[in-house]
Amino acid sequence: MTDAAAVAANDAATLTIRDNRTGSEYDVPITDGTIKAADLGKIRTAEDEPGLAVYDPGFVNTASCRSSVTYIDGEQGILEYRGYPIEQLAEKSSFLEVAYLLIKGQLPTKAEYDAWVHEITYHTFVHENVKGFMHGFRYDAHPMGMLMASVGALSTFYPDARNINDADNRHMQIVRMIAKMPTLGAWSFRHAQGKPFVYPDNDLGYTANFLSMLFKMSEQKFEADERLVRALDVLFILHADHEQNCSTNAVRSVGSSQVDPYSAVAAGVAALYGPLHGGANEAVLRMLKRIGKKENIPDFMQGVKDGNERLMGFGHRVYKNYDPRAKIIKKACDDVFEVTGVNPLLEIAQELEKIALEDEYFVKRKLYPNVDFYSGLIYEAFQFPPEMFTVLFAIGRTPGWLAQWLELVQDKEQKIARPKQIYTGDRTLDFVPASERWG
Numbered sequence: 001m002t003d004a005a006a007v008a009a010n011d012a013a014t015l016t017i018r019d020n021r022t023g024s025e026y027d028v029p030i031t032d033g034t035i036k037a038a039d040l041g042k043i044r045t046a047e048d049e050p051g052l053a054v055y056d057p058g059f060v061n062t063a064s065c066r067s068s069v070t071y072i073d074g075e076q077g078i079l080e081y082r083g084y085p086i087e088q089l090a091e092k093s094s095f096l097e098v099a100y101l102l103i104k105g106q107l108p109t110k111a112e113y114d115a116w117v118h119e120i121t122y123h124t125f126v127h128e129n130v131k132g133f134m135h136g137f138r139y140d141a142h143p144m145g146m147l148m149a150s151v152g153a154l155s156t157f158y159p160d161a162r163n164i165n166d167a168d169n170r171h172m173q174i175v176r177m178i179a180k181m182p183t184l185g186a187w188s189f190r191h192a193q194g195k196p197f198v199y200p201d202n203d204l205g206y207t208a209n210f211l212s213m214l215f216k217m218s219e220q221k222f223e224a225d226e227r228l229v230r231a232l233d234v235l236f237i238l239h240a241d242h243e244q245n246c247s248t249n250a251v252r253s254v255g256s257s258q259v260d261p262y263s264a265v266a267a268g269v270a271a272l273y274g275p276l277h278g279g280a281n282e283a284v285l286r287m288l289k290r291i292g293k294k295e296n297i298p299d300f301m302q303g304v305k306d307g308n309e310r311l312m313g314f315g316h317r318v319y320k321n322y323d324p325r326a327k328i329i330k331k332a333c334d335d336v337f338e339v340t341g342v343n344p345l346l347e348i349a350q351e352l353e354k355i356a357l358e359d360e361y362f363v364k365r366k367l368y369p370n371v372d373f374y375s376g377l378i379y380e381a382f383q384f385p386p387e388m389f390t391v392l393f394a395i396g397r398t399p400g401w402l403a404q405w406l407e408l409v410q411d412k413e414q415k416i417a418r419p420k421q422i423y424t425g426d427r428t429l430d431f432v433p434a435s436e437r438w439g
């Protein structure tokens with residue numbers, strides 16, 4: 001298209017709506033492939049009637065913000081953080097560098113990176129009272145429930161965090177949260193195991209320190225195998241952001257009330273706790289264990305195609321192609337199993353994938369492996385119990401939640417989140433006191 005044609009097409013970028021209730025016509029501008037809901041609100045049958053609204057449960061076709069954090073093209077299977085393809089970041093970067101990229105919007109210089117790593121490393125400790133209240137949880141408390149509560153509780157340790165309009169203050173809380181999530185996550189795990197909490201080791205890198213806080217016993221220093229450290233670091237990178245998913249939307253929605261970021265992130269952890277969001281990899285493991293051996297696969301697949309159950313770890317609301325994260329995780333499986341020995345369920349997973357990618361049922365519906373298909377196998381090889389899987393996801397997602405929160409609080413167009421409803425209940429009933437109703 002020539003420049004002039006592009007300008008003309010842009011000028012014509014409007015939607016003409018005719019309201020058949022009134023016969024009125026409206027021209028609504030189209031910007032970035034969207035119309036403003038407020039423009040629809042001007043369409044009304046009478047001055048004192050409410051304007052037209054859209055009904056969109058689950059926000060399936062509603063843009064809630066402008067964002068420059070993460071780009072996804074589900075048809076092509078593309079995922080980029082701040083414009084950088086996930087494949088390159090997973091191969092060449094580290095989780096803390098990716099966290100910097102998400103938060104600051106650009107890659108760090110050497111000095112910026114060193115300062116960032118230093119800050120995060122020296123904020124990994126939590127107040128001793130945190131230890132006290134973590135001990136107060138029941139012996140079988142779910143670690144994700146403990147994480148959610150303890151992240152929220154951090155707001156009481158840093159009351160200055162409510163000063164969200166101060167850039168330095170925001171930076172401080174972001175550093176604290178990225179630094180302390182592994183400590184809280186590891187301590188939730190140790191509590192469930194009845195083991196003493198391990199303090200952070202500031203000589204170790206971010207992910208190596210997390211492994212030390214999880215698994216260290218009586219040894220002077222816990223040194224995890226470098227290949228495992230790298231694999232977990234890559235998994236954190238893959239989970240670091242995924243645009244306006246359920247938990248990010250929760251962070252933004254709660255953050256829109258201008259509450260402190262610990263409370264907003266606690267809402268994100270709560271959303272991630274749900275089985276439709278963070279829990280699918282656990283379901284994949286259960287499915288693989290139920291199938292048990294390769295010979296049982298044909299029967300299982302028939303059940304899926306008959307609609308009796310789903311092939312867990314396949315399909316995605318956005319990706320209608322191979323989830324780019326699944327490809328990278330598959331490669332990480334090889335690295336991890338080199339250290340831990342092969343998880344026997346891998347053979348079943350690979351066979352399921354092979355069959356599904358050729359089977360017309362899955363091909364026609366564009367069902368490909370998603371991020372959860374292989375991640376549970378890796379986590380199990382690390383000897384994480386399934387309850388820990390979502391905690392790992394939450395640690396990885398924290399920089400993404402914070403980058404989105406930062407964008408929200410600086411966005412002049414944002415308002416407190418407050419959707420409309422279509423009221424379906426009774427109206428203007430006369431209240432009869434209990435003494436008369438039960439008389």
Ligand code: ACO
Binds near residue numbers: 370
């Ligand atoms: N196995 C078998 N059939 C499937 C699967 C599956 N995993 N996923 C979708 N289908 C079929 C549906 O039955 C439907 O078929 P139909 O058109 O004949 O009725 C068609 O594919 C479209 O499915 P929808 O449910 O409409 O797709 P939607 O986008 O709403 O769901 C979802 C996406 C929830 C991820 C779905 O694919 C699913 O349940 N997958 C298994 C669970 C899973 O792996 N979740 C993790 C997602 S990744 C994440 O959250 C981090």
